[in-house]
């Protein structure tokens with residue numbers, strides 16, 4: 187049964203939920219933009235609306251200045267719903283997570299300097315091994331600093347179905363909270379916006395530590 191709102195009963199999603207979600211995404215992206223993590227209109231953000239729809243940023247918008255009109259609805263195949271706006275060029279990398287995991291409620295993608303530099307440095311190894319950090323406990327389900335977490339690094343491509351297939355292979359291999367794309371940026375997700383933000387923050391901080399250690403040990 188489609189969810190409807192009193193304002194527009196033709197919509198297959200709850201318009202009030204979209205408005206609330208859009209406000210939350212816009213507030214978050216302003217903070218991330220202020221940190222310099224969304225340069226030159228880069229980055230994209232989404233949150234689950236229901237079991238078939240997600241709210242996602244419109245392609246090409248300045249992520250530091252988003253309003254409700256800059257956030258649209260897609261289905262889990264990445265197709266726009268009830269709009270002729272163009273969703274993020276990387277929509278498939280968001281919707282594949284909603285389609286696969288009912289518990290994923292938010293997907294965040296940023297292009298911070300730390301994420302971008304780390305992706306270049308670790309691309310040949312195909313992963314960044316994070317171990318021995320108390321902050322590893324920031325990742326949902328991880329209760330100790332003793333477990334190592336691998337942050338995969340995928341080659342960049344404009345072929346989103348191909349990239350999404352590479353991500354599926356990573357997801358098949360075990361628990362994952364995010365991944366880097368070489369020369370591009372970081373994807374992280376969580377059960378809700380707060381958890382996805384925590385994972386994103388933790389990855390960025392730990393990558394910065396790894397980059398510092400590399401320099402200091404040279």
Ligand SMILES: CSCCC(=O)C(=O)COP(=O)(O)O
Nearest residue numbers: 228229230245246247274275
């Ligand atoms: C100028 S940024 C290049 C595209 C990109 O990597 C990105 O994150 C933003 O793309 P979108 O279509 O979501 O605006």
Ligand SMILES: [Zn+2]
Nearest residue numbers: 228229370371
């Ligand atoms: Zn990007």
